[in-house]
Amino acid sequence: MLVSVASGRTVRLSDVAAVAGVSLATASKALNGSTRISQATRDRVQAAADRLDFRPDALARSFASGRSGIIGVLTHRAKNTFARPVTIGAVLQLGDQNQAALVYDGDVNESKAMAHSLRELQARRIDGLLVIGDGHEHVSPSLTHHFEVPVTYVFTASSDESDVMYLPDNRLAGRLATEHLISGGSTRIAHITGPRSSIAAGRRKEGMRDALVDAGLEPVGPVIYGDWTRQRGARSLTELIESGAKFDAIFCGNDHIALGLIDACAAAGIRVPDDVALVGVDNWEGTVVDQPGSRQLTSVDLELMELGRLGAASLLMNERAPGEHYSVPTLVVGPSSRR
Amino acid sequence: MLVSVASGRTVRLSDVAAVAGVSLATASKALNGSTRISQATRDRVQAAADRLDFRPDALARSFASGRSGIIGVLTHRAKNTFARPVTIGAVLQLGDQNQAALVYDGDVNESKAMAHSLRELQARRIDGLLVIGDGHEHVSPSLTHHFEVPVTYVFTASSDESDVMYLPDNRLAGRLATEHLISGGSTRIAHITGPRSSIAAGRRKEGMRDALVDAGLEPVGPVIYGDWTRQRGARSLTELIESGAKFDAIFCGNDHIALGLIDACAAAGIRVPDDVALVGVDNWEGTVVDQPGSRQLTSVDLELMELGRLGAASLLMNERAPGEHYSVPTLVVGPSSRR
């Protein structure tokens, strides 16, 4: 129905060679892109291969050529983090390129389990390694020198700046959010975000500042640092108000904070978006299923799945530029900023 | 820091054999579990292997033994569905068992792309195939006869009942939700759910009925079928009220419907949970990040990641029981039912 499975025995390269009337080696070269073979022969072999429905035994091919077709993936607590869409993206991209993924989950800080994973990966003759972090909160120790194959860091920075890294463009995210608020008419924009130690938070703030400068606006109130949770977001509102700042919009470091602010505003009688427009980051409402009508927030989507895809694809490229590369965030508009 | 990588060249079995003073064949047999080898020799070889830090080249081993160490995974639109946690669980489980995952994403209904994926998988000499569906809405066509390796269906039923299937226990989910409402004091429980065609919806309803029967209660009002969306959930409330039913709780087929009902109740001046207690299914609020305080709903978590793990693990078992197997759902209590 779906596929007429090959009848009987599997077709070997030797069969193709026999049918085409050439030697094994010639057949191999004809099918792979070697020069030093006439076009006529190449066509003949190709025809024979097509007719026999030849599919090379990937395992044997790997073995002979030294490439396993397997990419190692090291995730940092993939279970309950934002790394999940990244991992999904990476795995799908690898599949698109016919590469298998050997995924080890662990905690970068548990060096014992980590060591075990690393050794397992080394033994597997993987063709490349993808290290998937947990956002851009900190810097991860570089593992590159442990491997002879390309290593890419996704969703985390490596301690070695010459490593290949793929990160969400947090700075641009901050800019997009802020520009959106400005274009909606806001002129007094405050900022409530995650921990001061978070690199991502820092970059988002920079992006906000860029946008403000471009628009000739001044920041309003102190930047309120906290953690990424809903409750903390709610409490931060009080803090912001007590600072005496007068604001008509808040750029929230992430969606949880923004949701906390929605609660807090409701409690304080502040109308959203009429009195205060809110924008968050992560688009986590859209992460699972994006159904119209289920959205509360305007948010910047960091395109994490795309990030995973980019990172995975980088491993198979010939020319790999060191340093940071970015996925491009997109703005998703919801009721919290729509006036 | 993390690992002191083996110095210099990789250790081959021949090295081990040389050090142990035995032949290649003997070394191989000693390390794998062959009988016909003396315990003394076995120990000697093992010691040598340990000392040299020998790790067999997985690729060569695969090639010789015929097992690739790769499991094929066929997902149905993994991008934007509930299949994502299932896929993550499967991939992590495979990693735990040192198996690589070759993931192809597609639409089961697009037979052309599907055929391509299947052929690719067949060529890869995969050791098993995991078919990941998109819930238990319909029945998927069985692919088992296309492969000579074990095939497991996860998160979907196969058209062949003798296939190995892993599904969420939707019936138990319905029972858990209903029993929770009953234990909270509700006696008049209505039901608003997804499409009549959905197998999952049907089972959840059955589970609800089981619990009602056990408690000596009668169903209240007609079962309202619709789709799984928030808006539709909201509209269904009107429909339920117009039916004339008097209810003090609603078991919602999923969380989106439940969220729609929360909106609709608020608009209609019905207090949740005081006037009407609500329970949903999916626990999608907890799917991304479960932070205290960010929860609105009581919901039954279908444990989809665990489901993926179970399915993946089944491929490597020796004895595979045909038919349906279940992951056990858990109840997560939130404000929507807490009185």
Next chain:
DNA sequence: CCGCAATGGTAAAGCGGTTTCGCATCTGAC
């Protein structure tokens, strides 16, 4: 025409293990 380079193709050597098969050696029974 001869020699050399370029070209098309083949035979054979891996790749790094596992597994079969056969030869020793050792054991124990008669």
Next chain:
DNA sequence: GTCAGATGCGAAACCGCTTTACCATTGCGG
């Protein structure tokens, strides 16, 4: 003391393809 059977080990085949020699043509300039 012999001989059958069990046991331990090593030589060699093998998995299916890639790749590196190397040989045989052909083409061309001198």
